[in-house]
Amino acid sequence: MADYYTLVTGLPWLPEQMEKCTQLPLSRIALERRLTLLNETDQKVLRSAEALYHPSLSNMQPDQARVQAWQQQVDQLPSETLRQVVGLRLEIQTLLAALRYRRRPDTQAEHFQGFGRWTQWIRQHWKEPLFGLEGRLEFLEHWGELFAQGQTGDLQTQVDLYLWRQLLAVERSHHFTLETVVCFVLRWGLAERRLRSDPDAALNEFQALGDALLQHSGIQQRLTQLFEDSYR
Amino acid sequence: MDNLIMALGWAGLYGPMALGAIGSMIGCSLAGQAAAGALLETETGHGRYIGISAMPSSQSIYGIVVMFALNRDVTPENAAGLAGIGLLCGLALMFSAIYQGRSCASAINVSKIRPEIFGMSLAPAAIVEGFAVFAFIFALVISAGVPA
Structure with missing residues (x-):
């Protein structure tokens, strides 16, 4: 994969803490203009990672087909780091989907479809309040409380904060590579969504x-x- | 066999210059690309970014000096010595220039965000330069022992 010295230094600064991001440092149009410095293959990788990380609400595929499509798209990402970054996002989505799905009447564990490491575990521990994952995921207890209290806005903020920190850590451990660019664009997407939903x-x-x-x-x-x- | 040793002797003679120049080209290019990106994002201080991107060019100069220090008639007696000193010094200069370029690119990237750490961010690049100077000085010292 190519190195992107000009592009990475040409990207503006996004704060380390998402709460401090009160304004987008550049518009989507300006961002797109800079992203033209990526080669064609890497642009496709970026689009694919973005589509998985910030999925469109218009996707009405059944769960099983959607999960299969995710798996295929994640497998096609060329870097292990990007597969981990996007995979974590989809796993968290699976976790939240499981909490919501279980609330519906007449749902059964075996019908639940999800992505990643925890899906099978969730099915096996369907009756436990947090699927028995609270020991492994230290944040889950707090998220579970917010979910139980119906504070979905706060829950979304907590999820975004967690993802922001993960992306920042990856961005810092890679210098001038596609991973740095992708993580920046994904963080930009989180900031944009947050600003859109914060009056x-x-x-x-x-x-x-x-x-x-x-x-x-x-x-x-x-x-x-x-x-x-x-x-x- | 003599021909091979003679060829290595000539490679050792020109090696510090050529390898140092290759390293400088790559190092300056990496730092220069970073400087070009920083120009997009900053309103002032453009000159210093371009200045930093020229830092890895010093290895070419060291290479030229070592080449002149080694310059003598290449004979089967001194060819191996010239090859050993010239090629190893050239490789040291080349790698130091490349990695100095990368250090400079990182310095540009961070000082673009926080201009007050500009000086401190250059410390890694200066340390890399120090190793290039070691390779250069000791190549000069050792070259005195190679038969003319």
């Missing part, structure tokens, strides 16, 4: 965007001129 952050971003537009487009001068003209 205060969205308001701040709108304000900043409005100020930038007014400063750069000459609208401000035009408004001032119109205002002055109306007084003459």
Whole structure:
């Protein structure tokens, strides 16, 4: 795989803590323009990783077909690190899906479909509150409490914080490689989704965007001129 | 056999220069690519990024000096000595230039985010330079013992 010295140093800084990211450092259009520095094969890898990590809500495939498609796509990723990064995201999605699925009436463990290491374990420990995984996953107890209390917004934030930290760790352990770029873009996606769903952050971003537009487009001068003209 | 030894002698003579230059090309290219990316993201301090990217060029200069120090008529008596010193010194210079380029690229990447650590971030590149200087100095010292 190629090294991307220009691209990696050309990417802006995203804070270490997701909570501190109150504004996207660059727009999707600007990001796409920089990502043209990736070669064609790596662009496809990035798109594939992004589609798996930030899945579209319009995917209405049955669970089994979806899981098989995920497995195929993950297997096609060329790097072990990327397979682990994307795999972890899908495993967490499986875990949350299992919690939701179990709440529905008349569900059976053997009908549950999921991705990764924990699926079989979940089926075997279906009746246990946290599928017996709380010993292995230290964060699960807190997530389980949030889920039980119906605080899905907070739960999503906790999941995103966890994923953010994982991505940052991988980004730091790889220098100037495709993995660095992919992890940055995936973190950008998490930040973008968070800002879209956070009304205060969205308001701040709108304000900043409005100020930038007014400063750069000459609208401000035009408004001032119109205002002055109306007084003459 | 003599021909092979003579060829190695000539390779040893030109090796420090050629291998040092190859290392500098790669090192400067890596650091230069990083500097080009940093120009996109920063408003000021462009000059220092470009300056850092030239750091691995010093290995070429060391290579030239070692080549002149080794420069003499190549004979079957001194060819092996020239090959040993020249090629090993050349390899040391080449690898130090490449890895210095990578250190410089990392320094550019972090100082783009936090300009106040610019000086400190250059320490690894300076340490790598130190090893290149060792290889250079001791090649000069040893070259005095090679028969003319």
